[in-house]
Amino acid sequence: MQAPSTVVQLALLVLLVLPGITYQFVRERRRGPVPGERDLGERVLRAIVASIALDAAYAIVAGPALVRLAKAEAEFLAARVAGATVLTGRDATREAVLDALPSAGWVHFACHGYSDPANPSDSHLVLHGQAPLRVVDVSRLRLSGAQFAYLSACDTARTTETLSDEAIHPAAAFQIAGFAQVVGTLWRVDDAVAPSLTQQIYTDLLSSGADTAAAAVHRTIRALRDRYPNLPSLWAAHVHFGA
Template sequence: MPTTAGAPDLPGALAETTALAARFPGQIDVLTGEQATRQAVLDRLPTARWTHFACHGTASLTDPSQSQLLLADQPLTVLDLTRRHLHHAQLAFLSACETARPSAQLTDEAIHLASAFQLAGYRHVIATLWPINDITAVEVAGSIYAALADGTAPAAAVHQTVRNLRDYLPRAPSVWASHLHTGA
């Protein structure tokens, strides 16, 4: 979603999509802009082993089940995802803000978008704890997918990427510490 009504533009979303299509030619089914409706996304999830969201995300700190990814028409919520049973799901990459942010009231309960993707069936979820920079999101996604294409496991790909960013920007943990992997 490079453009979302009522939210700042994300030019990095288009850059992420373009890079994915170049890295995995003929294997990418892209929904962008007005095509990325809630229903279109829900219809595609059952056949997608990997899914990548480059959009705005918001965590509801008072009602975590209403945390959402902003799409063209309606948001995709935690509740939408937990009602799915995706048998072929392997990796969900949530390149959006706050996709693993826990509730302010229930910090010991992991109800957020990342856990919802896991409940839906994704074995590996890459998510963020707080708002992320659009340019950094493109770099992180590119580095992680390069490692995945070389056969690196998802958790190791995230770890390697975060360590590289930490080495480059040791005094800026807000840039590199947000990304995490959950799963088996």
């Protein structure tokens, strides 16, 4: 097995095998080590296989719940924004989103996000169907009526150690397209916390106007930080771009 050559590759390898390593550890603690399984390469392979199985099980079990959470975000906003165009389920395709963006002053995405460290322009939001909404797709747009975009997804403002001073991610793409204010995330967000955080930000934002989006995000994050000071992973990922 070739050793990882970068920090990103090493981190991806750790994330890939961590569930399987945990499984192997618990398994050996319960029944003891097996002489034929002491080879490091074989144990890593077993950890990877176990990780794939565990990740697949998580997707099957948690998938419907995550869809319900995203739908709850859409329903919350639709009830508070008159005339909102709502695209959920089979309606939320790349083509439908691109068609709707030119007439939208505010946009909100509640979906999965994917960051591609090797090719940041291919980072994207996962929509229904086979075609995602990529950074390059959004950055090519010129939206004169754009005002505010909220990307409630993982890694929408993530950079890499090789491009740490360059902003190539979905949040930046929406700014390039014309959105003066964008809310994104620096890393993977907690699926249970994100909808509640979204509701609090919009409750503040809709009561004070779009020109205070930065303040709305700041106040909401500060309140969550005060409540969970030792858990920055819950509140520190969300950031505001623009003015």
